[in-house]
Amino acid sequence: MKRTGFLAVALVVALFWSLVPIYWFCRMAFLTPLEIQHYPWPLIPHAPNPAAFYNIFGFRYVLSGNLVSPASGQAAQIIRGLKDSFLVSLIVMVVTLAITLPLAYMFARMEFRYKNSLLFAILFAVALPPVSTLIPFYAMYVRLGLAGTLSGLVIVDLTLTVPFVTWMLIGYFRNLPPIERLAWMDGYGRLAAFVRLVLPLARSGVAVAAVIAFLFAWNEFTYALVLVNGTTANTLPTAVSGFLHQYPEPGNLAASVLITIVPPALVAYFLQRHVSEMNLVDPVR
């Protein structure tokens, strides 16, 4: 009985910790223009006002008393950003999986020369700070005509996701039972055994790797700011950052940050059931 009580308290504390910053923005998004003019803002909006969510998508909203909340000038960028971010994140997710699945399997289950040095080369790529590669990337992209293009952004995102996801998946593949040997005995080749047997068995690890790759690309801001911002290719994070300079509209800023959370949150909800099957251990040992 005492333990259940303790657990309940822990649960409440954990939920508070996780949700207060998000609630802070929810509240900001729903404040009325009048409430926003007076600090401090009320903890709970008295009359929740959904105008910001209309405004950021380019619709005006008529408040009570015939006040009109105008469509945001940033709406075009937000919509384009949503579209581009989806496209980039999906492509990055698919390509990351196509690259890292065989690679991680290779490191987890096979013995070959230079294995450890190759592994450390990949981990080195994880340690590389984006600020030190920003300018070289920009210079290279201008030369190659990739600056301001979505394909350029996909390539940069891949340099972040491939090393990280590989690192994560190696441990996962290592823990799978070695059933592919049975397949070899039945005459399957390496490739066929991998595609038909190992991948279906590892589907929960594959799913989690997919979410991580998607999230990395969806939330990438530093490279996007330098490489594609201000061009026709524009991802959601850079579109949202446009609100930073419009100080009087914190409601729109809050609403646009909140919509960036929705797609990954949905993905996380549908994939959390795989957590109990996951067993990830570090590959370097």
Add this chain to the structure above:
Amino acid sequence: MASERILPLQSAEEAVATGRRRRALSDTEFALAFGVPVLVFLVLVVAYPLGYAVWMSLHRIMFFGGYRSTFVGLRNFERVLVDAGFWWSSWVTVRLTAEAVVLTMLIGLGLALMLNRTRAARGLTRTLVFLPWCVSTYGAGLMFAYLARGQTGLGTSIAYALGYSQPVDLMTSGLVIEVLAVGAAWTMAPLVAFFLLANLQTIPKRLYDLAALDQLSPLETFWHVTLPPLRYTLFVFASIVTVLTMKLFDFVFVMTGGGPGTASATLTYQIYKISFENLDLGYGAAMSFYLLFLIIASTLLLYLVWGRREVLR
């Protein structure tokens, strides 16, 4: 798992090879077929910018009065060492990282232990607790900027609710690094909790029954049953969180902009300022190599003082 590694894969493959069927791809061939394209990709995409950064760090690059670059050898690296701003930023980075790593690991462990026990509304609870991880670091930076500032902050709201009428500003030069560390821990703790939870699920229930039979206290049970299988993962994630915090840029950029003054100017922020505002590209590149060195040195240090013991265990 260790026993699984002992079975040599090579022999199984040879057994197939001696069979009637056509010989399958060998390990090396498989590694060549999949590894080489990836390595070419990594070399092209990572080594080229790295080489370019080395080139920049050895030159003095000027934009004003026409672009020109002159070779200056190691002078940029020498300049960094006598730059007071660099040493201040290094201290800020180390302090932020130490605080963020400790907070992230403790909170991550706490969340994982709680989630492991929670039965009610399991899917929903897990998703809500993992939600901060879905918020991008720049989004989190915005949230914590509003939470910490005097006008819009949590502190002020609580103070007013308690009847005080003085705004509480947490973004002061004395506290701003701690606020950044809490924010960083908020975004990263769910990732740690996620992996620790996966590890917790592998601890056999039987061990807890035995611990109950031995009448171990909850603390002893935690120490002798729950913790040992987590220790290695804890070490790995301490390293990952160290690397991620030292690389953190957009979070600091949107939350504090290095301020107030230079109170939260981390190395990443300092390099950004030198390269993109002062346009002193060679100097910025040189400083970024010191950051890379700091990242590698601190993960190595973690390995030497902690990780090595866990690997041998």
